[in-house]
Amino acid sequence: MTEGVDTDEALMLRFAGGDAGAFEELYRRHELKVWRYLERNLHNRAISDELLQDVWFAVARSARGYRPSARFTTWLFTLAHNRMVDTLRSAQRRERPFAVVGGTDAVSLVEEIPADRHTEPAERVQSEQHASAVLTAVERLPSEQRRAFLLHAEGELTLEEIAHVTGTNFETAKSRLRYARSKLRQLLQELA
Amino acid sequence: MSRADADDDRADGLTERYRAASAADPARPSELARRSIIAHARTLAAERATDAPVMARSVGSVAHFPRWPVAVAASVIVAGFAAILAWRLRVPPPSPIQAAVQTRPAAVAEQRTEQAPSGGLPAESFVAEPRASTPVAPNAVTTRSKERRLARTQAPPGAGTARIAAAGPRAADKAADSPQSMESVTVTGMRRTPAPADTVAGLSASAAPARGAPLVSAAESGDLERVDQLLGSGISIDQTDARGRTALLIATLRGDVPMVKRLLAAGARADVADQSGDTALAAAQRQGSAELTRLLEQAAHR
Numbered sequence: 001m002t003e004g005v006d007t008d009e010a011l012m013l014r015f016a017g018g019d020a021g022a023f024e025e026l027y028r029r030h031e032l033k034v035w036r037y038l039e040r041n042l043h044n045r046a047i048s049d050e051l052l053q054d055v056w057f058a059v060a061r062s063a064r065g066y067r068p069s070a071r072f073t074t075w076l077f078t079l080a081h082n083r084m085v086d087t088l089r090s091a092q093r094r095e096r097p098f099a100v101v102g103g104t105d106a107v108s109l110v111e112e113i114p115a116d117r118h119t120e121p122a123e124r125v126q127s128e129q130h131a132s133a134v135l136t137a138v139e140r141l142p143s144e145q146r147r148a149f150l151l152h153a154e155g156e157l158t159l160e161e162i163a164h165v166t167g168t169n170f171e172t173a174k175s176r177l178r179y180a181r182s183k184l185r186q187l188l189q190e191l192a
Numbered sequence: 193m194s195r196a197d198a199d200d201d202r203a204d205g206l207t208e209r210y211r212a213a214s215a216a217d218p219a220r221p222s223e224l225a226r227r228s229i230i231a232h233a234r235t236l237a238a239e240r241a242t243d244a245p246v247m248a249r250s251v252g253s254v255a256h257f258p259r260w261p262v263a264v265a266a267s268v269i270v271a272g273f274a275a276i277l278a279w280r281l282r283v284p285p286p287s288p289i290q291a292a293v294q295t296r297p298a299a300v301a302e303q304r305t306e307q308a309p310s311g312g313l314p315a316e317s318f319v320a321e322p323r324a325s326t327p328v329a330p331n332a333v334t335t336r337s338k339e340r341r342l343a344r345t346q347a348p349p350g351a352g353t354a355r356i357a358a359a360g361p362r363a364a365d366k367a368a369d370s371p372q373s374m375e376s377v378t379v380t381g382m383r384r385t386p387a388p389a390d391t392v393a394g395l396s397a398s399a400a401p402a403r404g405a406p407l408v409s410a411a412e413s414g415d416l417e418r419v420d421q422l423l424g425s426g427i428s429i430d431q432t433d434a435r436g437r438t439a440l441l442i443a444t445l446r447g448d449v450p451m452v453k454r455l456l457a458a459g460a461r462a463d464v465a466d467q468s469g470d471t472a473l474a475a476a477q478r479q480g481s482a483e484l485t486r487l488l489e490q491a492a493h494r
Contacts (some may be wrong), residue, residue: 015233018241023233027226035221036214049225056229060236131213136208153210181206 008072016063023063028057033154034080040138040150041084051087055079077151081165093134105169137187145180152177405431411439411455414448419455429460436466444484445470452487462488 006014006022008029014022034055039048093188118188138146144166163173233370407427410418417438423429430438441459443451456462462473473492476484 015237016240018237018239020234020237023237024230027229028235030482031221037220039219043221044221049222052221053225053229057232060233061230063236064240098352100372128216131207134209135217136215149210153207154214181204184206184210185204 009068010031012059012063012066012068012072015060016066018120024074026059028104031078033156034071034076037077037080037147037150037154038084040135040154041143041147042087043139047087051080054083070164071161073155074157074164074184077155077157077161078165081147101181133188133191134184137184137191141180141183145183146174148173148176149184210217251327276329286425405433405439407431407439408433408442411442411448411451414446414451416451416454423454423458424480429458430464431453432464432466435468437470438472440464440468440472441470441475443467444475444479444481447481447484449483450489452484456487456491458478460491462491 005087006025008026011022012025013024020102031052035048035052038051039045042048042051055076059076073130138149141149148162151157151165152159155161155165157165159173159177162177163170166173223246356464407419407422407429410422430440432438433442438460440452440455440462441464443455460472465471473488474486475484
């Protein structure tokens with residue numbers, strides 16, 4: 001960490017003391033990570049926006065009682081993950097108002113993948129095609145593997161932290177991440 | 193992550209490839225969500241900024257402060273009071289000399305001090321209030337509530353503390369020393385706070401000098417509603433602050449025309465001078481305020 005740059009935990013404590021700028025810095029650092037975790041699991045921007053608000057509202061509300069016993073990002077992704085799971089459960093009760101892909105939620109993978117990512121024009125540069133293929137492959141992962149992979153790749157969480165966020169043990173988190181990588185390699189070969 | 197996983201990841205660079213692809217993805221959360229979150233946080237931060245000192249004090253004093261010293265101190269104090277009470281209950285009735293001392297306010301302390309060795313009582317006991325069974329002179333005052341009650345019954349009509357306060361602290365002391373005021377002298381010979389002779393705006397008169405002149409304060413802050421409230425309670429319109437300034441003078445100095453009109457309508461005098469000889473009329477003329485000058489001249493000639 002560069003000297004003079006506050007850690008996430010220090011920013012939270014500053015915000016708890018009434019420093020709005022600290023929160024804005026914290027939000028700037030993690031906004032996209034959280035939103036991408038939500039959006040790439042839910043595939044619905046409106047609901048992802050809504051959940052993003054819920055998560056950060058909860059962060060803001062909880063700042064006063066915040067104790068930096070764990071990494072801020074672990075707590076942040078736990079909030080995001082729990083809200084996402086709640087939303088998925090309620091969506092299932094409401095007869096699937098929005099698409100959910102992967103794992104047991106998988107419907108039609110081809111149908112659910114955003115059209116623009118499938119209809120990349122041939123003239124696009126190879127790197128863009130490759131980026132699109134990676135994102136598409138991630139979307140095709142079973143949900144639990146995708147969550148584990150996104151928590152690792154987006155949230156930069158360790159296996160212990162992934163286990164904590166998803167409510168599993170270390171070995172399960174490790175297995176999911178390993179299977180996710182294996183599946184991604186397979187999907188990327190198929191998409192190549 | 194385990195070493196095997198890390199090596200595995202490095203081999204195909206999946207994580208890095210995903211991060212690169214993700215960074216290139218233009219999809220972003222909506223601006224509305226972003227604004228809403230930031231606005232919410234700013235609101236909470238503003239609330240916390242004002243609450244923080246209070247919270248810090250309360251947390252420091254309640255949550256983290258060890259309670260046992262408080263409990264011990266409280267126990268010691270209670271035990272001390274109990275011991276004093278028990279000791280006082282066994283004290284014999286005062287000697288004739290002590291009784292005489294209580295009937296003569298002057299030079300009380302000296303006599304009690306002289307009496308202490310022969311009476312076998314410690315000097316500290318003399319600062320305490322007399323016991324209920326101890327004969328008390330008719331004009332001796334034992335409690336503050338009794339002071340107030342007696343003051344209300346004995347103060348001459350019109351001897352309100354508003355006027356005493358208006359004449360300044362020295363006058364208040366003088367009034368307190370006068371026979372008409374309810375001077376209170378304890379058995380220690382120390383003079384207490386001058387007893388109130390009246391009440392002002394629901395406040396005990398004894399508190400009025402300490403609080404200053406409420407009408408002047410209200411005029412100073414431009415609080416017309418408060419001025420109306422005070423005038424409605426019968427407060428003296430020409431009440432002055434420590435520098436002898438009336439509410440009218442203050443309002444004139446502030447150029448507060450509505451306040452000046454209100455005070456003049458209530459009968460404020462424009463020619464009351466403060467300690468430096470300044471009057472509201474002179475202040476208005478000095479400031480070149482034609483409207484205030486006209487208003488105050490009209491009031492001066494009525």
